[in-house]
Amino acid sequence: GAVVSQHPSRVICKSGTSVKIECRSLDFQATTMFWYRQFPKQSLMLMATSNEGSKATYEQGVEKDKFLINHASLTLSTLTVTSAHPEDSSFYICSARDPDRGGDTEAFFGQGTRLTVV
Amino acid sequence: LAKTTQPISMDSYEGQEVNITCSHNNIATNDYITWYQQFPSQGPRFIIQGYKTKVTNEVASLFIPADRKSSTLSLPRVSLSDTAVYYCLSWKGPGNTGKLIFGQGTTLQVKP
Numbered sequence: 632g633a634v635v636s637q638h639p640s641r642v643i644c645k646s647g648t649s650v651k652i653e654c655r656s657l658d659f660q661a662t663t664m665f666w667y668r669q670f671p672k673q674s675l676m677l678m679a680t681s682n683e684g685s686k687a688t689y690e691q692g693v694e695k696d697k698f699l700i701n702h703a704s705l706t707l708s709t710l711t712v713t714s715a716h717p718e719d720s721s722f723y724i725c726s727a728r729d730p731d732r733g734g735d736t737e738a739f740f741g742q743g744t745r746l747t748v749v
Numbered sequence: 750l751a752k753t754t755q756p757i758s759m760d761s762y763e764g765q766e767v768n769i770t771c772s773h774n775n776i777a778t779n780d781y782i783t784w785y786q787q788f789p790s791q792g793p794r795f796i797i798q799g800y801k802t803k804v805t806n807e808v809a810s811l812f813i814p815a816d817r818k819s820s821t822l823s824l825p826r827v828s829l830s831d832t833a834v835y836y837c838l839s840w841k842g843p844g845n846t847g848k849l850i851f852g853q854g855t856t857l858q859v860k861p
Binding site for chain 2: 635637665667674675676677680722724726735736737738739740741742743745
């Protein structure tokens with residue numbers, strides 16, 4: 632089964648509203664999770680590093696007030712796209728490493744969330 | 750993290766061996782090379798990782814020459830289901846934050 636799970640897998644929202652995406656680590660605790668965004672036919676772009684119990688670290692050019700990240704527990708990180716606009720429509724993916732299951736090698740990725748803003 | 754360069758696309762036929770080469774001229778001494786596979790509308794999936802020489806698992810082989818400025822992912826006897834995007838990445842290795850920076854990737858198209 633999936634080691635990292637995202638919810639929802641698809642979401643359509645109206646322009647101006649906010650959308651929350653959840654990323655859960657299953658059966659392991661993740662002090663650090665990563666959020667990516669991927670536009671059609673492009674590569675993944677790292678948006679931010681989510682740190683449990685502290686503020687997220689955002690990559691250059693990513694608006695922290697628009698993409699709110701909360702990592703309140705060791706198994707859950709959330710990404711909230713605030714005041715979404717059509718240009719925010721994208722595929723959002725999270726990842727984490729399980730230190731007890733090859734954490735020194737592979738990162739596990741969620742199945743992604745397709746956000747469409749209309 | 751070292752910038753990686755790969756061919757944008759490759760074509761192959763079922764049953765053939767596919768080799769995808771990645772350049773990473775500025776790789777740091779402690780960086781590892783790792784490869785991921787991504788199918789459309791899915792998150793990437795780990796394939797293989799290495800530091801130098803050759804690594805083999807049930808899915809692929811990875812060869813990294815002594816100068817570590819390049820690496821080659823080898824997929825034996827590909828099938829149609831291997832059609833995907835393959836990403837070559839460098840990362841800091843065990844004990845580090847685990848941040849992965851993705852390059853453009855190689856789109857592999859396997860034909861019947």
